[in-house]
Amino acid sequence: MEQAGPRSAYGSTGVGIPDLRTGTVRVPAQPQAADVDRERGVATPGAAALGAPGPAATSGAEAPAVGAAEVRGEHTHSEAPIPRPRAESARPVVQRASVRGQILDALRAALVAGELTPGAVYSAPVLGERFGVSATPVREAMQQLALEGAVEVVPNRGFRVVERGTRELAELAEIRALIEVPVMLRLARTVPAARWAELRPLSDATVRAASLGCRATYAESDRVFHRAILALAGNSQLVRTADDLHRRAQWPLVGGPVTRGRADLVADAAEHTALLEALVAQDLPVVQSLLREHFAGA
Template identity: 80%
Template sequence: MRGQILDALRTALVGGELVPGEVYSAPALGERFGVSATPVREAMQRLAVEGAVEVVPNRGFRVTERTPRELAELAEVRALIEVPVMLRLARTVPAARWAELRPVAEATSVAAARGDRAHYAEADRAFHRAVLSLAGNEQLLTVADDLHRRSQWPLISAPVVRHGVLVADAAEHTALLDALIAQDLTVVESLVREHFTGLND
């Protein structure tokens, strides 16, 4: 139950249904999702660890107000970690293995075409996990996924992400696979750096 509520809350956060700066109580959210306050409280505690919400004693949980500077810092850290890994993988992973990831990239395009920010966020992380998993480093996957998730929480008073921005972001996944297959290291590095900041411009 906690896992289901956690997924539902993440979807509401990424989709903007839970507003940055607003405080939400576990009982009220439990009523909204048709469950008791306990699984909501447990899920919110997990989201607090991830940096999506802050605990407000005796009131509930405040949705974190992410600033453009914080998102830029997250993008910088992701680049420091992932760019070297991507370049190493581009040199060593066979083209056929990259081609197997095309359906994962296509899933992001489908979500983007629908303008579904929440499902796009999940598909986007799935694509990046699939690519980085080829490095065979579980610690890398854990750290990279945490940074990626933190970068997806909404900005303060952020406007709804435009449909065209999602579509362009998804197209970068296919372009990245093409560059990895071609072992074009210059394009790989450029695409990865630009992709981290694309949805936050």
């Protein structure tokens, strides 16, 4: 049986997740396909029949919304068209890729916050109802999470959240230390103090996020801070690899929705501040000691 998990208002978690219930997903017209049909002498329906915005739509007039069944190519002759609300006519068109990205961010935040339980199975239609969107962008977002290793596909049921133990978390921390510590120590010897000082707003952001106690918000600010430091090395492959490991290390463990409370987040953020101060002062022994403690605690 599919589990919907605990229902929650994602817009109130403090992670800046938009309200998707008021958005309208539009599929842009594809003039190239129509041009090919005209060259072959095949009659093609007009833009209005395809649901693409015509001249009236571009001038601010109302246009009928495209139903999900039409997008999939299903026959909907017996269904009455759903008019677009007048109040929404001035809103910018939301592209499908944008909706998928927003859903992916929301699912990642829910995962870190422990709202998606390890071992539980969630279906795209049920999650779509929670977010107020169709199952398609949810399914695509969950497939991306499957590629990242956060969930696994369960045929004909949905997606199961991976179950991780403390051993995997320790392995991730060890790999992160092997990658990040040597790079940060090298940067500590070469990057000028003024450049390190420019990162103070990012370390301050981790402190503010930790004080709120929101794990999803802190997780994002934590990754931003580490990415900014590693980006100084000028190696984009390094940044992507380290960021992926960092994200995996933030997923919940089996046996409880979270493993780190507010006090742990505050202590972790304080280490960011101390590390940055040592980098500004170019105090290499302190930098090395703080890095070892930081990754050991991770």
